[in-house]
Amino acid sequence: MPSASSRFNTLTLEGVGRSFGTLNALHGVDLTIRRGEFVALLGPSGCGKSTTLNCIAGLLAISGGRILLDGKRIDTLRPEERGFGMVFQNYALFPHLTVRQNIGFGLKMRGVARAETARRVDEAIRLVRLQGQEAKLPGQLSGGQQQRVAIARAVVIEPPLVLMDEPLSNLDAKLRLEMRAEIRRIHNEFGGTTIYVTHDQDEALSLADRIVVLKDGTIRQVGTPHELYESPADRDVAEFMGFRNQLSGTCLAREGKRARLGAGDAVVEGIARGALAEGAAAVAVFRPDDIAVRTDGAPGLAATVEAIEYRGREYVGTARMADGLSLIFRSEGPVGIGERVGLVPDPARVLIFPAK
Structure with a gap:
């Protein structure tokens, strides 16, 4: 043809x-x-x-x-x-x-x-x-x-x-x-x-x-x-490209392409995007795949597991933080409903945007 x-x-x-x-x-x-x-x-x-x-x-x-x-x-x-x-x-x-x-x-x-x-x-x-x-x-x-x-x-x-x-x-x-x-x-x-x-x-x-x-x-x-x-x-583009977790807070520091966001007692590090200024409202976004799940009391975003699904080679779960925010995570091993976990987003995969 x-x-x-x-x-x-x-x-x-x-x-x-x-x-x-x-x-x-x-x-x-x-x-x-x-x-x-x-x-x-x-x-x-x-x-x-x-x-x-x-x-x-x-x-x-x-x-x-x-x-x-x-x-x-x-x-x-x-x-x-x-x-x-x-x-x-x-x-x-x-x-x-x-x-x-x-x-x-x-x-x-x-x-x-x-x-x-x-x-x-x-x-x-x-x-x-x-x-x-x-x-x-x-x-x-x-x-x-x-x-x-x-x-x-x-x-x-x-x-x-x-x-x-x-x-x-x-x-x-x-x-x-x-x-x-x-x-x-x-x-x-x-x-x-x-x-x-x-x-x-x-x-x-x-x-x-x-x-x-x-x-x-x-x-x-x-x-x-x-x-x-x-x-x-x-x-908006990030959310549609799989960055399903969004954590609102304040930009604690920005150094070049890196930034830190504070949300209550939690601190998340990531890549600074847009006109992000220290002290301004900001949002950290990250994919479920880019979260490490800690059950040993190590630091992380403290949350309680509310749901867990077996997907063959992995588990997909939802955990709720003290302020009511739900986060979606993936885990190689099973995690019990009601279990307290620390969720640690990979700083190399987190994006921090100015709040709208």
Whole structure:
């Protein structure tokens, strides 16, 4: 299948906004996506990620700004004139058409010759590894197979861009993992450009070349998976990238990139972020994975274990401090409910931000 990535160099959003009455779902979105990239739009429900995707697709009109493909404005074009491939959350397959017919539907609507349609459908079936399933109806396929049909239908038209709106959310955990690898393989083999909407940070980290984190209709940070995982720009991004524990207090000291936070009798050391000043209100954030659990009375954040779950190779627990704050931790060994523990966050993995 010819490379779709050669069809454009950059897709650019300039100050894109979208309003629904008095609600500004998007405002001032600036983003450039390069040829061949796999870009994930990541954020909680209602953050604007699907709205952004639908504006790019042309399914929603923008309220402000521009969308450009290699400098040419496309936000005035109808969806079919943009020629992008779309994979929906619910697959949107025709139940009365076979796999082959579903995949070839877009080519038929474009008036592609029968022989060329057959060749491209065969190649798309090979790409998504559905050989032998061509004559089946969607109802005879598993969820993962239906998703493959939806992807094949999107790429068979050889679009310059494939847009995917939470395509794995209806699959079980095992299938999600399998299809995650398949989607990245298909992207690499097809050689196109993909924009992928998800609320799952693991999906975004494993799939994307770059991640765009949105909240409240604005872009909070854009970067590689490594950049976002290791260096979130603010507390909101940090929370979405797995920094589930947040401890509020006062910045006791800042020396270059290091800082200390005091919260009652507890002191936490970490990496200073932003305009953090001594004596100012601050918040330390850290992941459950980055906490050592001490049961020998050693210093740490004193807490009482309230819940513990066995997860195979580890335990995941919740412990409550005297001030009522709950912290989530991971432990290699079992810890008893009601047990007093000292939780010691790794200073090299703690981030300390100014309070909002």
